[in-house]
Amino acid sequence: MKVIEDLKQLEATINVNDNDINRISLVAIIYDALASYYLKLGDFSNVSIYADSKSTTLKIRSLSQYHPSLASNYLLLAESCVRRSQYRDALQWFQHAVKVQALNLANDDIAIKLVHYQMGDTYSKLNQFDQACQNYEFAETNTDEDTDQDDEDTENRDDHKRLIARASMHQHLAKLYLQRADLKMAIVKQSKCIETLEELYPLDMAFYNERLADAEILGKPDNAEDIYNKALWIQTKVYRYSDGYWGEIIRKVGRYYERQQSDKETAIGCYYVAIREPLAPETAISTYYALGRLMPISKKHQKSRIGFYKAANKLVPIDDLYLKAIVQAKCSTCQKSTDNDTTQDETADDSDESDDDDDDDNQSDEVSIKYTDNVTPSFPPECEDTVCKIGEAYRRLDDQEGLVNYCKAIVRKSSKAKITLDFDVPSYNKSDFDERIYVQILSEILRLCAEQSRSYKISSNENFTLRHLADAHFQWALVLQNNEDYSQAIEHYFESCTLHNRCNNQTENNVQLIDFIKKLEANKLNDLTALVSEYVSISLTDGPYLWLRVAAGYCQCDPEDDQSTDCLKKAVKACMTARKHTIESMTSLKAVCDYTILRIYKDLPYTDKLGKIYVQEMAKNDSYRQNQANLTLFDQRLLCQWAHDFINNYNTELEQNDNEDEDDEIEIPDTVAEQFYVPSLDDAMNNFDASLKCLGDVLILLGDRDGATVYWEWTISECESYYSKAVSF
Incomplete structure (x- = not known):
């Protein structure tokens, strides 16, 4: 680990042969940090060297044999012993720690009680029931009064540590009661362990x-x-x-x-x-x-x-x-x-001389009062570019009906002005899986076309009315697309694009877009690949996004469907095409490409050469050899772990299958696997960067609901694994 190398270099530059307390303290801190890192790596011999031979000796010689920081040394050595199943030695180190703490802390300090929880766990591992209970009882005394601290953050951290210790206590006691054939108490303690774990789950x-x-x-x-x-x-x-x-x-x-x-x-x-x-x-x-x-x-x-x-x-x-x-x-x-x-009501009171028992009259009074919630707001004159910004306001209010009614009012008004369009929706077969994806992608491409058309300047002031109408169709289409009414969305997007092109000046910038719309109107792009390729030739930056949308669509096929194998192959090819179109700044989209490919092969009962080629491509440029700045550690852990899984599965299949094709018998070498660095679960949990967008969020934006579901289920399982291990001292 680089941090260990850096600490050792720092250690070598400091002379501790003088009586400078600051230098001595700094070196002691370096020794303790090294011991802690070595413990994480499971290098117990170096834990003993740095925590005992170096740090403890230095502190006793230069500071005091009861210096408060010695407790942390003894606890590191105790944990090292526990992890090597040297429980009696661990108890001796725990007792040394408690002795130092007792001279420096109050008797009921939470730090002392946490050590007694650990001693109880250690006695449990030795099957010494009475001693375990004795330490647990001391640790549990006055638990409700121990949170009397000034620092609220410290209080919360201590509460969290105590909950972990308590869950571990219940877990160990459950095992002891089970060994004593007391099933009732074992169940009680295990239930309490689960309840404590549930309370431990953080936000x-x-x-x-x-x-x-x-x-x-x-x-x-x-x-x-x-x-x-x-x-x-x-x-x-x-x-x-x-x-x-x-x-x-x-x-x-x-x-x-x-x-x-x-x-x-x-x-x-x-x-x-x-x-x-x-x-x-x-x-x-x-x-x-x-x-x-x-x-x-x-x-x-x-x-x-x-x-x-x-x-x-x-x-x-x-x-x-x-x-x-x-x-x-x-x-x-x-x-x-x-x-x-x-x-x-006042009028009814003045004129009510009819029979009060007439039920029909009473009902008609209630019915005659008409209430309406369908109202078109009036906007101040300073509100410019009204339709799109009003559409955004309606979406912020989550009022789809209000937005559609607003757009309908504009369309009705324009119909009175005799603004008409010659328009035919492209034909497609909804029962065909390929064409269902075609409709989804077409609606998305038309959305991008409408947005791009709107960015050009209109040719004259007279065309403001046309742009107003085009924006209304666009906002209406957004609602329809969100509700998966793709055929209606396509119609309104076409209306919007045609109107925008009519009121814009034709320039070198938008002539390709106008030609693209004309090809669609003439039904010349009914093939999905041709459709996406044609649009990407106009807007290169949208290429990765659209090809990933294609891959997400094919990934939604039913695994038991006869077309599933063909669909997944198309999804793989779409991902590979998407990755080719990514540029250096598109880190998230490139990671989504990798995720989608690895997820496909994770669910498949086989691997193939196409997957091998893709994983080898992932391994290039050392992109996964170390932590990536634009990926969360969770995402890096997922992608690298799944890459290792693919490599292992691929090589295992080659060993099991006697294939005559020599090229197929070439395993994926270890040098490829070495390019995928898997961060530890501890690092992923403790170094979460909220400023980075998770792959799961990007997948939802791309419409890959199955991929997003798998991602968040994996993340939750990782969290559950982390928190369950936290109580296994």
Whole structure:
């Protein structure tokens, strides 16, 4: 390890033969750090050299035989003994540590109690039940009074250490009771171990479960609710360790019921609970707005609707003009309906001379009051480029219906102005798997075309109306595409592209795009490969993204389908094409290519030469030989571990199969495997960089829901493995 080499070089530069306490302390720190690193590597002889022969000797000679830092030396030596199953020697070192701690700390200090937990575990390994219980009892005394510290962060860390120690205690006691044939107590202790482990799960487990649910809801919405609830339960358990917005998960559960189950009543219940919990400001606005939007449009619920809309309006910043206009329009419309109710009620009281028992008349009074929530906001004159920015505001409010109604109003208005288009949607067969992917990719390409067309300057002021209409079709198509209504989305994207091209000046920059649209209209690009290749020739930077979308589509095939083998081969080729199009700055997309290929072969019962070629390509340029700056350690660990798995499986198959093809008999050499450095699980867990985007997030953006699901399931299993090992002292 480079850090060990650096520490040794530093050690060599410092002279400790004088009486300079600062130099002596620095060298002692270096010795302790080296001992700790060697313990991680399992180099126990060097642990003994640096923790005992060097550090301990130096501290006793130059500082004091009861110096507080000696306790850490004795604990390192004790752990080294435990890992070598030298339990009696370990107990002696633990006792040395406690002796030093007792002279420097209060008797009930958490540090002393943590050592007694470890001594209890060690006695358990020696099957000395009474001694184990004696140490556990001391460690457990006054546990509720030990958190009396000024530093809240230190308190939380100590609580976490104690929970780990307590889980280990219950685990060891369960084994002891089982050996004594006391099954009832063994079950009790094992249950307590599990309960403690569940409390140990930190917020990252909630985060990963939440992301898994985000992926599941794209393809398997029935599983999403349970996973969201698991994430919510974990967040609730560890709420005292975080100031996170855990109400956002409840809001996602509500959105699941609203979008996936069309269960507005349950959605309202979830949203109502969410607003009573911590929420990010933007999420709070959309949640209050959703409650107002979903409440029944009736006299009985009118005040509640107004209250929710007003609550949303209060949270919207004054300078957020578009969001403010939409929410205020809802408030004013509801208020007008309420004022009309009051007027009608007063009129009814003055003129009510009919029979009060006439049920039909009473019902007609209620029905005659009309409520509306379909209103087009009026925007201030300073709002420019209105349609796209209003569309973004509606999406921030999660109001698809409101956005579609807004776009429909623009389209209806333009139809009165006799703006018409000659347009035919490209034909395709929905029952064919290839053509289903074709439709998805076509809608995405048309979205990119519309965005690119809009970037060009319009030819005259008269064409502002055309651009306004083009933007409306574009925003409408975004909603349709998000709801997987690809055929309708394609139609509106075509409308948008055609209108944009009509109002733009034709230049060298956009002439290729115009020709591409003409080819689509003439049905000249009905083949998926031809479609993507043609568009990528216009926009090279979109190549990796689109080919990965193609690969994600083919990866969704049913493994039991007759076409599955062919589909997966197409997915592999699409990934290889995507990787060829990546440039140096596209680290995330390149990693997604690697992930997708390795995932395909991980699920396949065989490997092949195509996979071998790809893995060898991955190994070039030393890209995975060390930690990558743009990848989380979790992602590096996953990709490198899966690369090793592929290499092992490939070479194992060659040994088992007597193939006559000499080229096939060439194994993947060890030099290739050496290019894939697998970070330890400890490093991945303890060095998480929140500023980096996880592969799972990129996969969701690419629409690869199956790939994202597998990613987050793997991440969760890694976390569970880490936390379960944490209690095995």
